Amino acid sequence: MSLRAVGLLVCANFAPAVFDYMTRISFLFCLVLLISFSGEKLFAQQGSTLEINQADVLIGASGFERLVGNVKMKHQNSLISCDSAHFFRAENKARLFGNVQIKDVEDPIVTNSRYAEYDGNTKIAKLRNKVVFTNQETTLTTEFLDYNRETNVATYFNDGKVVDSVNVLTSKRGVYEINYEKITFLDDVVLVNPDYTMKTDNLVYLTIPKTAETIGLTNLISKEGNTLDAQNGSFYDTQKKQFRFFDGIVETEESRVKAMELFYDENLAYYEGKEDVRVLNKEQQTEVFGDEGKYWEERKYSLVYGKSLVRRYFEKDTLYMTADTLISQDSEADTAKYLLAFKSIKLYKTDLSGLADSLLYNYSDSSIQLFQKPVLWNQKSQISADSMVFYIANENLDRVRMKDKAFAIMTDTLLNFNQMKGRQMDGKFVEGQIQTLEVVGNAESLYYALEADTVNQGINKILSASIKMDFEEGAVRRANFSVRPDGKFTPVQLITEENSRLEGFQWRIEEKPTKETIDAWRKVEEIDSKQKNLFNEPDVKLMMPTEEEIQNQLKKSGFGPDKP
Structure with a gap:
């Protein structure tokens, strides 16, 4: 082959x-x-590349081009203009100088600055010096702004200010999420509008509903001088003028309201509090506490319920009262000022204690009406009736009137029980101690006859239509009768427990409320007057120079160490 x-x-x-x-x-x-x-x-x-639409002068090759005069560029939906630019075609980046403007042709967003860097691949614009970012009615001004067109998020640092139709907000740092119309302000945040000024360190503002939410300490001062403070943040609808404060206090010239969650409607002048509510009436020097509460500022009407407590402040003492529910009414007319309390009524003052089912306190005459078989203790006496009203003057019990089944018990120097009872009883007190008692209707009295306040001689028991007795340290000093009385004397050797008690006698000292009783009902945590307030912080912070800076300054001044 x-x-x-x-x-x-x-x-x-x-x-x-x-x-x-x-x-x-x-x-x-x-x-x-x-x-x-x-x-x-x-x-x-x-990614798209940056496009050159216009320039008076174009200098450079394909790798680097310098554009001078009336520069106009385009990147996707953004029109870019400036005085001059450095265009790095291979990197798809540009540096922009003088009268920089980036305008979105689809969204109403325009940014202006004196200098910017634009990356066509990442769609991030870094704007510097006299930056103005505008989105319809919202304008942001700052010196340093990074704007990510991919995510539509603008971030500023080293101070910024946002202005819309209602509010002006400033802070050290901030993040503007345009798609959500949301701006987060951080560090030294100040919100100002025609009605108030707010300070905090963390605030989220929604530009469309114009709501502001803060985290942490928040302080506010209204144009009238009222203050609103919150330790754990707040929520505010700037258009509806509704606040919600957490661990908040609202203070005006006339009142102070505090709660762990406090709602305030400025238009309705209405407060609503939950958990550890307290309302102070400064004029009446009365403060009420409870689990929940409501307060109508213009009506000066408040409702507090849930383990409620009242503190009536006097110059030298405080009257405490517990109840399930409290209703307080203030008014221009003195006769219309009152406090109502319902169920579980307990009263305590240094020299006064009491029990009742319900109560009415009239501010105009400092009278306290007790209902449903109340009992009152005052130093050495115990008085009870179906209902009673007593008056406080000069911080002490001044007088009392008891109606139906009135019963009074007074202990003398030997701790004997002097007793009076009848249909109606009026008592007069001096410096807190009972001075006179007058019984009208089916009057009965039982009192011990003492010799020199040290020797018990026996018991006098008297029945009469009316009886009036004068006392000194609980012992009877004088007795007057409207008609001839029916009396009986029992010598000391014949005294028994049975004949030494009027019918209906009950010594209920073990039920007497004390300060411990009040604290067990509701232990009040006092407001810390030294709590941090951002309005007390100086606007200008002085920075102390470092040791190195001090030495350099001394050298410049000729006071440095001598050269060897």
């Missing part, structure tokens, strides 16, 4: 394999080209 024949035979056998190999190579090459083309197209769709 010739060499040519051998060659033809080999080629004939090998050709299909070669053809198959070449075919696969061509396919892979085409696939690579297709992928490369698709990638370039995908990159062009996603």
Whole structure:
């Protein structure tokens, strides 16, 4: 066989394999080209390149170009203009100088600055010096702003100010999420509008509903001088003028309201508090506490319920009262000022204690009416009736009137029980001690006859239509009767427990409320007057120089250490 024949035979056998190999190579090459083309197209769709639309002068090659005068560029939906620019075509970046403006043709967003850096790949614009960011009615001004057009988020630092149709907000740092119309202000935040000024360190502001939410300490002063403070943040609807404060205090010239959660509607002048509520009436020097409460400022009407407590502040003492529910009404007219209390009434003052089912306190005459078989203790006496009213003057119990089944018990110097009872009883007190008692209707009295306040001689028991007695330290000094009395004397040796008690006698000293009783009902945590308030912080912070700075300044002044 010739060499040519051998060659033809080999080629004939090998050709299909070669053809198959070449075919696969061509396919892979085409696939690579297709992928490369698709990638370039995908990159062009996603990243896009910066385009030069206009410039008075164009200097440079393809790697770096300098654009001077009336520069106009375009990137996707953004139109860019400036006085001059450095365009890095390969990196798809530009540095912009003088009268920089980036305007979105679809969204109403315009940014202005003196200098900016724009990255066409990441869509991030870094704007510096006299930055103004505008979105419809909202304008943000700062010196340093990073604007991510991909996420539509603008971030500023080193002080910024946001102005809309209602409010002006300033802070050290901030994040503006345009898609959500949300701005987060951080560090030294101040919100100012025509009605008030607010300070905090963390505030989230929604520009469309114009609501402000704070985290942590928040302090506010209204144009009238009222203050609103919260330790754990707040929520404020600036259009509806509704506040919600957490661990908050609202203080006006006339009142102070505090609660763990406090709601305030400025238009309605209405407060609502939950958990540890307290309302102070400064004029009446009365403070009420409870689990929940409501207060109508214009009506000066408050409702507090849930383990309620009242503190009536006097110059030298405080009257405490517990109840399930409290209703307080203040008014321009003295006769319309009152406090109502219902259920579980307990009274305590240094020299006065009492029990009742319900109570009415009239501010005009400092009278306290007790209902449903009340009991009152005053130093050495105990008085009870179906109802009674007593008056406080000069911080002491002054007089009392008891109606129906009135019963009075006084202990003398030997701790004997002097007793009086009848249909109606009037008592007069001097410096807190009972001085006179007058009983009208079915009057009965039982009192011990003492010699020199030290020797018990016996018991006088008297029945009469009316009886009036004068006392000194609980002992009877004088007795007067309207008609001839029916009396009986029992010598000391014949005294028994039975004949030494009037019918209905009950000495209930173990029920007498004490300060411990009040504290067990509701232990009040006093307001810390030294709590931090951002309005007390100086606006200008003085920075102390470092030791190195001091030495350098001394050297410049010629007072540095001598050279060797």
